[in-house]
Amino acid sequence: MSFANHLENVTIQPKISASQAIPPVAVPFVSEKAKKHLDLVERWVNEECIPADTVYASQLNTTTNRWTGHPSVLDHMKKRAKELGIWNMFLPKNHFANEGSPGFTNLEYGLMAEQLGKSRIASEACNCAAPDTGNMEVIARYGTRAQKDQWLKPLLAGEIRSGFLMTEPDVASSDGSNIQLRIEKKSDHWLLNGSKWWSSGAGDDRCKIFIVMGKTDPNNSNKFLQQSMLLVPAETKGITVHRMLSVYGYDDAPHGHGHISFKDVKVPLDSILVGEGKGNEIMQGRLGPGRIHHAMRSIGAAEVALEWMIHRLNDERKTPFGKPLREHGVLIEWVAKSRMEIDASRLVVLNAAIKIDQKDAKFALREIAEAKVLVPQMALTVIDRAVQVHGAMGIRTLRIADGPDEAHLQQLGKRENKERKDEIIAKFARQTQTAEKLFKQMGLTPYLLGAEKFRSKL
Ligand SMILES: Cc1cc2nc3c(=O)[nH]c(=O)nc-3n(C[C@H](O)[C@H](O)[C@H](O)COP(=O)(O)OP(=O)(O)OC[C@H]3O[C@@H](n4cnc5c(N)ncnc54)[C@H](O)[C@@H]3O)c2cc1C
Known part of the structure; x- marks a missing residue:
């Protein structure tokens, strides 16, 4: 079946929505309102933000001044996020109910941040981008009324x-x-x-x-x-x-x-x-939730890298040594390992978020440190594998040993590949189509290095 045919036969929706995929240990801590919002964020990121990423890159690369010529597609997406009510989710409800918090816990926003991490522009488009998020929290927590009126208000509105x-x-x-x-x-x-x-x-x-x-x-x-x-x-x-x-x-x-x-x-x-001598105290307070946000966005980035890996493994034109990439054991093992490492890392971060919600960042120091160190290492490993399957296929000397572990990995990888490939291929193709429509809507020529090149593969 060609890639284009997948478009007609498979819906873009993942088989399991983000709320259905919440790890069971975290489920009791997630409200119904947050589950609905999480699914909305997931759909928005997949169907609108990822296609808009291509337009953003194109506008940035063709503007005369990359520092001041802000890609207009970002304002378009900000407007859209406000319409959908996807805005400022990072501001936790337990501290900032009166400061414009939409009412989610650190755990609930962490799950949403994973979705935002899948797109280059999604976080900024819904006013959840660093360093503004940490800075807004600082002003909301430590600022005077006058400081909040002057700086927090325009920041929360996404104006500055x-x-x-x-x-x-x-x-x-x-x-x-x-x-x-x-x-x-x-x-x-x-x-x-x-x-x-x-x-x-x-x-x-x-x-x-x-x-x-x-x-x-x-x-x-x-x-x-x-x-x-x-x-x-x-x-x-x-x-x-x-x-x-x-x-x-x-x-x-x-x-x-x-x-x-x-x-x-x-x-x-x-x-x-706050006052003189409070710099260290503020710094410590700022870093806790921010590290959860970074970690969950990195998990989202790793998930996308895994999707790209599966996409490439199912490119029927690539058959080194007479068989598709997915039939080369080592590559399916990379899929399996990536699946395990992402899932394990997510548990570590969600655990830290739950502890912050139970009390505060100080109470969760150890868990936050675990997440901060573990996740970027995992994300780099997964992204590196995704880069490798996209070209540098010279390296095929990965350890392939007999034994039960390997058998498990084969099965796990094959299942992940089989269950998700149709959905991923269809999703990528549809995202490209949406990006092209957006290019046209904004009066632009599609970005040759992105959408067109990708489309030429279909
Ligand atoms: C892309 C990017 C964005 C950034 N954004 C910001 C920002 O917005 N605002 C901001 O203020 N800073 C920012 N930083 C800076 C970052 O927070 C600092 O680089 C970091 O805190 C390290 O400080 P340093 O560079 O002075 O390194 P140093 O403090 O000199 O440390 C150098 C190295 O020493 C080692 N080291 C340090 N402490 C220990 C220890 N206890 N035990 C063993 N080894 C140790 C580590 O390997 C470390 O990398 C950013 C950095 C990057 C790369």
Whole structure:
């Protein structure tokens, strides 16, 4: 059967919806409202966001200025997300019922974040993108009424973006007590001098507010009470964004990771969050839920990599050494291993989210650390396998030993491949069709390196 025929015969809906796939250990903690919303998010990501990803990449690659020429498809998708009521799910209900939380727990949003992680633009399109999510939580939790009115409101509405400035070029910033940026208290203002780098989002001209960590009391005998955090408007005099740093050659436009200096920057005294010496405490509070979000998005990315793997294994044109890729044992074993590793990692993250919901991030420190370390390693492994099956087929020397483990892996991999291939092939083809319609709707020529190339395979 050709890929095109799959389109007619198979519906795009997965056989099991995201809510039906929630691991049994987590089910008792997920409300009916959250289950419905999760399925809505899943459908929106699959049917609308992933096709729009191609349009986004095309618009970004053809704009004259990648930092200011924001792809219009993102605004189109934001509008759509608001229409569907898919907005700000990250803001947990137990703390922020009065601040615009749509009423989900960290666990419930974690399940949704996995779906968002499958698309490049989905998180931003529904106002659930880092670093804004962590920053909004900080302002919601620690800000005064006036600070919330000025900054939280436009952030929650998706009108502006924000940055979190902690890391510095001259010190080992993984240890927060090393932070050097000096914040001096003057009669009617704070005076800031120092520099920051890896300030994510600083390249975006919609980034209007920085949360800046620095030292207000460098001589305090307790090194964890030396730091404070201030809300600093990005356009304040004395702030210079020098350059955007690159990650393996990618500058991540229009988001960017900035190298920024502060020279005699003045902000009013009421810019401080909570009070002097509270910087470390705020930092710890910020990192807990954010790590769950990152981890679940990475699980979503790994799921998509596995889908691409299965898609490639069922490309009938690829028959090295006389048989389809799916009949090469090692590749089906990669499918099996990926399935197991993703499922195991998800349990670790959901467990951490449940513990945060039971009390707070401090209560779940160990579980959060487990998730933070484990998931990126797993995602890299799965993505690496997906990359490999897409071309570098020279490596076929993976250990293939006899024994019951291997037999299990074969069965597991074959089942995953058999049960999901039709649905995945049909879904990918339909997503391409939707992307093409969206290109036309927006008056654009389909992106040759993406949709057209993919379509030419059908
Ligand atoms: C893409 C990207 C986006 C980022 N976005 C932001 C942002 O928005 N805001 C922000 O403030 N920062 C951001 N960062 C910076 C990031 O948080 C820091 O790089 C990180 O905290 C490490 O600090 P450092 O680079 O100063 O490394 P260092 O603190 O110098 O650490 C270097 C290495 O030392 C080792 N090490 C450190 N501590 C230990 C230990 N206890 N035991 C053993 N080994 C250890 C680790 O291998 C570590 O990688 C971003 C970084 C990247 C790559």
